[in-house]
Amino acid sequence: MKKRIFLTTIVTVVIAVLFMVSCKPDRTIQPIHLVGEAQGTYYNMVYYDSLHRNLHRQVDSILKAFDRSVSLWVPTSIISRVNRNDTSVVLDDYFVGNFKDSQEVSKATDGAFDMTVGPLVEAWGFGFKSREKVGKKIVDSLLPLVGYQKIKLINGKVVKADPRMQIDFNGIAQGYSDDVIGKFFDHLGIHNYLIDIGGEVKAKGTKPDGKYWRVGIEKPSADSVSPRTLKAVIVLHNRSVATSGSYRKYYVVNGIRYSHTIDPKTGYPVQHSLLSVSVLAKNTALADAYATAFMVMGYKKSRAFVEKHPDLDAMFIWSAKDGRFKTYATPGFRKLIVEKFN
Numbered sequence: 542m543k544k545r546i547f548l549t550t551i552v553t554v555v556i557a558v559l560f561m562v563s564c565k566p567d568r569t570i571q572p573i574h575l576v577g578e579a580q581g582t583y584y585n586m587v588y589y590d591s592l593h594r595n596l597h598r599q600v601d602s603i604l605k606a607f608d609r610s611v612s613l614w615v616p617t618s619i620i621s622r623v624n625r626n627d628t629s630v631v632l633d634d635y636f637v638g639n640f641k642d643s644q645e646v647s648k649a650t651d652g653a654f655d656m657t658v659g660p661l662v663e664a665w666g667f668g669f670k671s672r673e674k675v676g677k678k679i680v681d682s683l684l685p686l687v688g689y690q691k692i693k694l695i696n697g698k699v700v701k702a703d704p705r706m707q708i709d710f711n712g713i714a715q716g717y718s719d720d721v722i723g724k725f726f727d728h729l730g731i732h733n734y735l736i737d738i739g740g741e742v743k744a745k746g747t748k749p750d751g752k753y754w755r756v757g758i759e760k761p762s763a764d765s766v767s768p769r770t771l772k773a774v775i776v777l778h779n780r781s782v783a784t785s786g787s788y789r790k791y792y793v794v795n796g797i798r799y800s801h802t803i804d805p806k807t808g809y810p811v812q813h814s815l816l817s818v819s820v821l822a823k824n825t826a827l828a829d830a831y832a833t834a835f836m837v838m839g840y841k842k843s844r845a846f847v848e849k850h851p852d853l854d855a856m857f858i859w860s861a862k863d864g865r866f867k868t869y870a871t872p873g874f875r876k877l878i879v880e881k882f883n
Contacts, residue, residue: 582739716829786817
């Protein structure tokens with residue numbers, strides 16, 4: 542599944558360095574690393590298994606099945622058939638799970654996250670098609686096709702208020718796939734692992750010596766081609782982190798910068814100063830979706846939202862009027878930071 546981004550996930554995983562916690566060392570179990578491609582991006586996983594099983598083939602098989610469900614790049618996928626209004630399509634657990642989680646975040650954020658925003662993303666040139674010359678007329682014609690309240694699951698079928706509506710899980714599916722692989726590992730009795738699919742990261746347990754996983758958070762850059770550098774390194778334990786940013790996917794026309802982050806309510810790219818947000822949550826699907834929503838909401842609204850939801854933590858990076866980067870991390874996020882960079 543090639544991710545048709547209206548968000549960009551940008552977490553860099555650091556798996557070689559560790560943070561010590563109290564636990565009796567056991568160095569008899571060696572790490573197993575899995576590296577490959579999925580959803581048009583990479584995956585990088587490491588786990589500890591007392592049975593020393595190499596699960597590369599099984600992981601690839603699961604991720605391909607996931608693509609056959611929710612990938613817009615697979616013409617015969619379930620989501621592609623739903624978008625074509627194929628009445629014979631049978632929904633699977635992957636599709637239903639992504640749908641329900643999307644609706645949950647949409648309701649919680651008052652529509653800042655919206656899986657029906659795809660037509661606007663396409664029109665602004667961040668999808669499959671070439672960029673159109675977008676104006677008020679085009680935006681106004683597409684806005685009636687956007688709105689999470691206009692699409693429902695009824696008796697195992699997707700019901701749309703308008704048959705032209707399209708579903709796009711790209712704001713949540715990559716994170717959701719982390720959780721799918723995590724459940725697979727758990728089912729096999731593997732409870733110490735780090736899963737990174739395209740920068741969305743899920744961590745469970747520790748290394749055999751009791752050290753936590755370390756994950757790098759990328760620093761926003763001035764343009765889309767600058768080398769990637771880190772802003773911070775956090776330790777992660779039984780939690781997930783996802784990062785969304787606006788500084789690598791954009792274009793400039795007549796001096797105006799158009800971000801890939803589209804506000805589902807206005808139909809236009811967001812114009813606020815928030816450059817990136819990293820979200821910690823209980824699972825990666827929610828971390829992914831909330832990171833997307835917060836890039837729409839902007840810093841002030843997102844910070845207020847996080848402060849009312851103790852199950853979430855976040856770090857925000859935005860551009861001040863003088864051009865310098867400003868950073869704010871919630872107390873729960875701050876306590877996990879073990880390295881900071883300028």
